[in-house]
Amino acid sequence: PILIVIPAIAVMYFGTPVPDSPQKELYHYLFYAIALFGLAIRFYTVGCAAKNTSGRNTSEGQVADTVNRSGIYSICRHPLYIGNFFMWLGVAMLTHNTWFILFFVLLYWFYYERIMFAEEQFLRGKFGTLYTDWAAKTPAVIPAFSKWIPSIHPFNLKKSMKQEKTGFLLLNLVFLIFNCVGVTDFSNIWQEKMVWIGLLIIGVAYYIIVKVLEKTTSIFQ
Numbered sequence: 001p002i003l004i005v006i007p008a009i010a011v012m013y014f015g016t017p018v019p020d021s022p023q024k025e026l027y028h029y030l031f032y033a034i035a036l037f038g039l040a041i042r043f044y045t046v047g048c049a050a051k052n053t054s055g056r057n058t059s060e061g062q063v064a065d066t067v068n069r070s071g072i073y074s075i076c077r078h079p080l081y082i083g084n085f086f087m088w089l090g091v092a093m094l095t096h097n098t099w100f101i102l103f104f105v106l107l108y109w110f111y112y113e114r115i116m117f118a119e120e121q122f123l124r125g126k127f128g129t130l131y132t133d134w135a136a137k138t139p140a141v142i143p144a145f146s147k148w149i150p151s152i153h154p155f156n157l158k159k160s161m162k163q164e165k166t167g168f169l170l171l172n173l174v175f176l177i178f179n180c181v182g183v184t185d186f187s188n189i190w191q192e193k194m195v196w197i198g199l200l201i202i203g204v205a206y207y208i209i210v211k212v213l214e215k216t217t218s219i220f221q
Contacts (some may be wrong), residue, residue, distance in 0.1 A: 071151025
């Protein structure tokens with residue numbers, strides 16, 4: 001989804017500019033809240049994930065030792081992709097362009113539908129009826145909250161902090177970039193974009209702290 005950043009910036013730069021105003025700033029806070037909501041879904045899902053699942057690895061192929069059927073996985077089969085959707089929907093909405101937002105939604109569905117299909121094929125082949133029985137009663141992406149079952153895996157805060165540090169950093173960087181599109185006078189940029197610069201500083205500090213702790217201590221091992 002990060003590939004939408006370049007065309008989104010182009011839409012903002014070459015499209016009809018939205019004048020700076022308190023209302024525009026409030027909208028951007030709303031969009032940021034939507035993106036943070038998506039990150040929060042990812043944060044919780046990663047923290048309750050079973051051991052030895054694929055995560056972000058690409059070189060080792062798909063990995064799964066168990067079928068997680070509790071917690072957030074009891075109400076939908078692909079919570080991580082729901083989180084991704086809201087994260088990047090917040091970014092797409094920064095364009096203030098309805099057609100681009102619709103384009104993003106369609107592109108996202110087209111892209112991730114194929115990933116979900118491949119993952120489910122893998123799980124069917126490995127777990128058979130254990131997976132298909134769960135999949136038959138659990139929606140793919142639209143949560144069925146009435147089916148909630150408490151997670152059997154304790155929430156691992158350290159795991160979530162470690163795996164989602166990059167996402168939080170990139171999210172703050174992207175929002176700062178988008179809020180600076182069209183700015184020609186950077187003399188007062190620190191004052192005018194103080195909130196977004198501050199959020200990026202927080203993201204950078206958080207990333208560095210976790211990264212250093214990963215390498216120097218056993219906290220995140």
